[in-house]
Amino acid sequence: MATTYLEAIRAAQAKALQDDERVFIYGQDVGAFGGAFKATKGLAAAHPGRVMDSPISEDASIGLAIGASIEGLRPIVEMQFADFSSVAFSQIVNQAATQFYRTGVPCPMVVRLPSGGTPGGGPFHSQCMEAIYAHYPGLVVMTPATVEDAYHLLLAAVELEDPVIYCEHKFLYNHLKAERLPEKSDLPPNKARVARRGRDATVVTYSAMLHEALTAAGDLSREGWEIEVVDLRVVKPIDTETILESVSRTGRMLAVGESAPWGGVTAEVVARVAADGFRFLDAPPRRLACKDTPVPYHPNLWAAHRPNAAEIARVLREVLRF
Amino acid sequence: MATTYLEAIRAAQAKALQDDERVFIYGQDVGAFGGAFKATKGLAAAHPGRVMDSPISEDASIGLAIGASIEGLRPIVEMQFADFSSVAFSQIVNQAATQFYRTGVPCPMVVRLPSGGTPGGGPFHSQCMEAIYAHYPGLVVMTPATVEDAYHLLLAAVELEDPVIYCEHKFLYNHLKAERLPEKSDLPPNKARVARRGRDATVVTYSAMLHEALTAAGDLSREGWEIEVVDLRVVKPIDTETILESVSRTGRMLAVGESAPWGGVTAEVVARVAADGFRFLDAPPRRLACKDTPVPYHPNLWAAHRPNAAEIARVLREVLRF
Amino acid sequence: MVELAPSPVVQSAEIPLKPESKRENFVRAYRWMLLARTLDEKLAALYKAGGKISGGVFLGTGQEALSTALGVALRKGDVFAPLIRDLAGRLAFGEPVLDATRTYLGSRLGPMRGRDGNIHRGRIAEGQMAMISHLGAMISTTAGVLLARRMRGQTGTVGAISIGDGATSTGSTHEGLNTAAVEHLPLVAVIANNQYAYSTPTSRQFACEDLLDRAKGYGYEGHSVDGTDLEACLEVLQRAVDRAREGHGPQMVVARLLRLTGHGLHDDASYVDPKLKASPVGADCLRLAEKTLLERRWAEAKDLASWKAECVKEVDEAAAQAMRDPAPDPKLEDWSALNEPEMLDLGLATRG
Amino acid sequence: MVELAPSPVVQSAEIPLKPESKRENFVRAYRWMLLARTLDEKLAALYKAGGKISGGVFLGTGQEALSTALGVALRKGDVFAPLIRDLAGRLAFGEPVLDATRTYLGSRLGPMRGRDGNIHRGRIAEGQMAMISHLGAMISTTAGVLLARRMRGQTGTVGAISIGDGATSTGSTHEGLNTAAVEHLPLVAVIANNQYAYSTPTSRQFACEDLLDRAKGYGYEGHSVDGTDLEACLEVLQRAVDRAREGHGPQMVVARLLRLTGHGLHDDASYVDPKLKASPVGADCLRLAEKTLLERRWAEAKDLASWKAECVKEVDEAAAQAMRDPAPDPKLEDWSALNEPEMLDLGLATRG
Numbered sequence A, B: 001m002a003t004t005y006l007e008a009i010r011a012a013q014a015k016a017l018q019d020d021e022r023v024f025i026y027g028q029d030v031g032a033f034g035g036a037f038k039a040t041k042g043l044a045a046a047h048p049g050r051v052m053d054s055p056i057s058e059d060a061s062i063g064l065a066i067g068a069s070i071e072g073l074r075p076i077v078e079m080q081f082a083d084f085s086s087v088a089f090s091q092i093v094n095q096a097a098t099q100f101y102r103t104g105v106p107c108p109m110v111v112r113l114p115s116g117g118t119p120g121g122g123p124f125h126s127q128c129m130e131a132i133y134a135h136y137p138g139l140v141v142m143t144p145a146t147v148e149d150a151y152h153l154l155l156a157a158v159e160l161e162d163p164v165i166y167c168e169h170k171f172l173y174n175h176l177k178a179e180r181l182p183e184k185s186d187l188p189p190n191k192a193r194v195a196r197r198g199r200d201a202t203v204v205t206y207s208a209m210l211h212e213a214l215t216a217a218g219d220l221s222r223e224g225w226e227i228e229v230v231d232l233r234v235v236k237p238i239d240t241e242t243i244l245e246s247v248s249r250t251g252r253m254l255a256v257g258e259s260a261p262w263g264g265v266t267a268e269v270v271a272r273v274a275a276d277g278f279r280f281l282d283a284p285p286r287r288l289a290c291k292d293t294p295v296p297y298h299p300n301l302w303a304a305h306r307p308n309a310a311e312i313a314r315v316l317r318e319v320l321r322f
Numbered sequence C, D: 001m002v003e004l005a006p007s008p009v010v011q012s013a014e015i016p017l018k019p020e021s022k023r024e025n026f027v028r029a030y031r032w033m034l035l036a037r038t039l040d041e042k043l044a045a046l047y048k049a050g051g052k053i054s055g056g057v058f059l060g061t062g063q064e065a066l067s068t069a070l071g072v073a074l075r076k077g078d079v080f081a082p083l084i085r086d087l088a089g090r091l092a093f094g095e096p097v098l099d100a101t102r103t104y105l106g107s108r109l110g111p112m113r114g115r116d117g118n119i120h121r122g123r124i125a126e127g128q129m130a131m132i133s134h135l136g137a138m139i140s141t142t143a144g145v146l147l148a149r150r151m152r153g154q155t156g157t158v159g160a161i162s163i164g165d166g167a168t169s170t171g172s173t174h175e176g177l178n179t180a181a182v183e184h185l186p187l188v189a190v191i192a193n194n195q196y197a198y199s200t201p202t203s204r205q206f207a208c209e210d211l212l213d214r215a216k217g218y219g220y221e222g223h224s225v226d227g228t229d230l231e232a233c234l235e236v237l238q239r240a241v242d243r244a245r246e247g248h249g250p251q252m253v254v255a256r257l258l259r260l261t262g263h264g265l266h267d268d269a270s271y272v273d274p275k276l277k278a279s280p281v282g283a284d285c286l287r288l289a290e291k292t293l294l295e296r297r298w299a300e301a302k303d304l305a306s307w308k309a310e311c312v313k314e315v316d317e318a319a320a321q322a323m324r325d326p327a328p329d330p331k332l333e334d335w336s337a338l339n340e341p342e343m344l345d346l347g348l349a350t351r352g
């Protein structure tokens, strides 16, 4: 039976609760109800007292998790939507992120952010916040794009002795399926994945945009181009090595992200490639992000606001013909 | 009598209160006390009822300013330190920034962020948050580096029909002086300034780092190099034109910022130059940011944590010799 | 529902009600409730039909008495920041039915032009705040509108905000309520304690005996009300709004009731305690109001039926209109989040 | 101050005090107050001398009775999240004087290793929380420690947090206090209402008559205390800590007192209302405690003098030690904010 991306997230949490008694889950409606998206369905019943409903207090939820973490537990905090982590922003970047550096006491915890746009989601239920958290020293930011990574990166996040912002993409929750969950990941969490081999240009991307990029690559292959697609998996730290290795072979690159065009992962990737891979480049490195407005509510507007396969293909053609 | 950067900020607020009855100032201790840094000294007495102490409630202070703004006033909110705007983050990026796009009703307001490191400031009184706010659609982000800009950009910010995040640098408050405040700015707020003309390489920077870059340029000129220095003034939107014009003449560039190395203004600038100015580049575009840790408290560590003139010169030499 | 005269309750703030106006008042309020319930039913039907409504649909079922009472207690020129279950109050305060149907059904002509959806709609110029999702955020914003009015010398205005039991836990709510008190603003904060925040019962939300205990801690005048009882709601909300208008500072109203629907239409609310449903708090305020109307002979069954028919007609027409409207077109959008992009935008063209 | 036996107050939580122990208790607490005052004076002198201390110095002058009373009421194994005016409580809870001097004087050997400064110091392993600046943030964090202990089955532990009148206005404080109540945690929240938040008087901070009015709204047991009166503080704080320890859930203590110093040493506090200074709330708790000691013949003037001399000696030695210590050396730093950079860091090398 196929496993969805969402089921993989649930399975990883079930395994973490099972294997490590320090793990607990905290967040709005995560208990008996199983969470707004059902990512914790059944877990409260299976692990009494370890899957707890929080008040609508994101700041306190993160503060509480920090306290539990420095006391030796391993909290997983679910934000109902990534967008609501904005009210816990200070606790995340000022306390969780600085704890180890300031005190020498590690602060392992995972904050799950249901991220990204869906039709009808609108400005406050669609945000991608990976760039916000990645900017702050002291955080690891994961952005799984596949069912397998959703599972294995979450398990790695729970094991890591650092606070992890785990950005799971809502658009993939039920769309994306895998035949089975492999026991082990084919890659350590610190490596980007070459999701498709190519020769003519490299697309560097992550999360839901991986699938748009793969579609674009498929389309272009029918035009005779071989596009390599790199899935970052973790956006902080970034595996620059894998990106550069790819660009050294293709000579061209496009960074694609769903979040806002000023800054973001795309800027970071292009800046790295430009600085460290300049000699490999046969064409200007390019970027594609969403439009510089809040994420619009109406599906028509939303579809035009985010990058998609057609647009990726269009820009890639420009890159290829440079 | 010379005017300091801090005095320029006060003078701009005094003028705004004087000229525009819609303007009022709100923030912790900004009233009779004149603010933690004295940026509003004397203003409450001169304008009774228009310079108000707020409770320690940054979220509500921004919310209140948004309400006053959509009702037709022009609030200036002082955060006691930029770092504390983190608890108003949601109101800033989710409400102020989206107001016009969502409702068609403009939300003109200025949020003053006393930003940046000083010796002994430590992790929570030293932050540069320009990249955080610039990432979000709907905000203008200003980062004055000179006394004249501190004055004129703040006046422009008050006039603008959009919410402005005004990042004033605490290190410059009393260090930096100008002979007099010119009546008019030599540049509109949407243009970057070529702060020093050069030929061999371009440094793109802003805020306190401008002065480190100018020192570095001075040092390198004694080695025979002519470094051009571009002061962005406003980091969102970015005046790409001026940057590209400069790089088109020098062929080499280094972006310098004080904030964290992942993302930030330096990434955005390098990504733009790489994408749009690729053909001008004779060497890889480079970046210099602070180290990837919280800003350390001790002056020894702080001095090593932030970029400085010597380091800028060192990297520039590498760029020049490429 | 064009037949309804503009809410006469404006006067009731000045002139004590005569017995006739008590009836008039009740009937008028009931008809807003009925309109809201009818519109909610329509939206539910459209949602369940599929494909017509994007995003969530959050109903006010069971909260119409409270919400209406607030809406009618406010005057034109006041400010109202509704929350997700305030369709009734929105309508009573003056929101056109068409605003709701247009927003839900994706018309380009709705107040949000497709840029934001559903419950986020508002018309700032009419004092109808356009909520962001972050619970509590609109409180300080409403306070800011009131502060601005006071600074400009405009008096007699009231601002109302609506939140749920769950939203009381947010820092934003706390800061907003406290700031309004420090400024002694004419704010009416209505807390609908409907026993649940999504699936979370109040026992996981707060530990005080009664949320009204918070009024004193903020320096608010406090009012308690049975949210299932329209008459009580009309009286208490009017009193709270009057007290605010008369300069007694911020008012807190805490209503006891039960959410008679899922959190959204996607939610079957199977977690709701059956004991609560069976208890007085679980009563349906609309049915109770109907009972009162009939018992007091303020209306007959056929009046109820004809009012309902009018509501259905108005709602159906508004829905039909919205469905005929053009959808938002990305090509007609300027895709700018700034009001003065031309002044500032130089080369923010990182898209492709 | 090595002569002091470990705080005997640990027992007092179990055994009612005999008259002798009442004296002992008071004397011991007084001596912690005196040590704190002496250390504060030393830090002030060093700061004013210039060049020795970087960053702000925030004194606890006038708040020693309250802070000490909390420190002695806690036991080893409890958790304490102090705020900026809690030097006395820190010392009484077990923080070495050397931690303070080392942190202020920039020693590499202090608990924060120069990475964070001054009042932000702490030793998490000893239950001494290392505060971040954002007011209220440590409340939920302390609650988290307590929750973790309960989940692991560890009982009998208490957590204490300290905040000022100003910090009550933050959303973080609200969420933290409320969350602790929902979890029924053994948290003692001590609010020092010292009449000002920096320059801001309480009239611009809240509109309730007494901050203690908030206790009920959160579901806390509430305690009021005169913060200038050491005896009262000892009694009330002990009671609050005992109640928490005995399972009665979170406790709120609100103390009335006056900040007898500037916000920091850079601030001359000229804005403080002279009437407040002259009123009972403006009394110096240390002087009052001395008066009590002498009046009750619990000590003689020469005892006071010799205790003071001991404090001066201990403080001077700690300051001298800290000044001999090496300063932080950027070359010895690993410049990583991650605990496992080797596992994850691939090429985060954008520095130059």
Ligand SMILES: Cc1ncc(C[n+]2csc(CCOP(=O)(O)OP(=O)(O)O)c2C)c(N)n1
Residues within 6 Å of the ligand: A028, A056, A058, A080, A084, A087, C084, C085, C133, C134, C135, C163, C164, C165, C166, C167, C168, C170, C192, C194, C196, C197, C198, C259, C263
């Ligand atoms: C800060 C924040 N966190 C989470 C949410 C998601 N959310 C939307 S409504 C809701 C429940 C609200 O409960 P309550 O305040 O009781 O209102 P009710 O739905 O019962 O009317 C939640 C958790 C949100 N909107 N804002």
Ligand SMILES: Cc1ncc(C[n+]2csc(CCOP(=O)(O)OP(=O)(O)O)c2C)c(N)n1
Residues within 6 Å of the ligand: B028, B056, B058, B080, B084, B087, D084, D085, D133, D134, D135, D163, D164, D165, D166, D167, D168, D170, D192, D194, D196, D197, D198, D259, D263
């Ligand atoms: C969220 C936040 N905003 C602003 C500040 C800056 N700040 C530090 S202390 C202080 C005043 C605190 O007043 P109070 O809580 O009464 O404590 P007191 O200084 O009187 O002991 C302020 C505004 C802060 N630390 N955190």
Ligand SMILES: [Mg+2]
Residues within 6 Å of the ligand: C164, C165, C166, C192, C193, C194, C195, C196, C197, C198
């Ligand atoms: Mg509710």
Ligand SMILES: [Mg+2]
Residues within 6 Å of the ligand: D164, D165, D166, D192, D193, D194, D195, D196, D197, D198
């Ligand atoms: Mg105070």
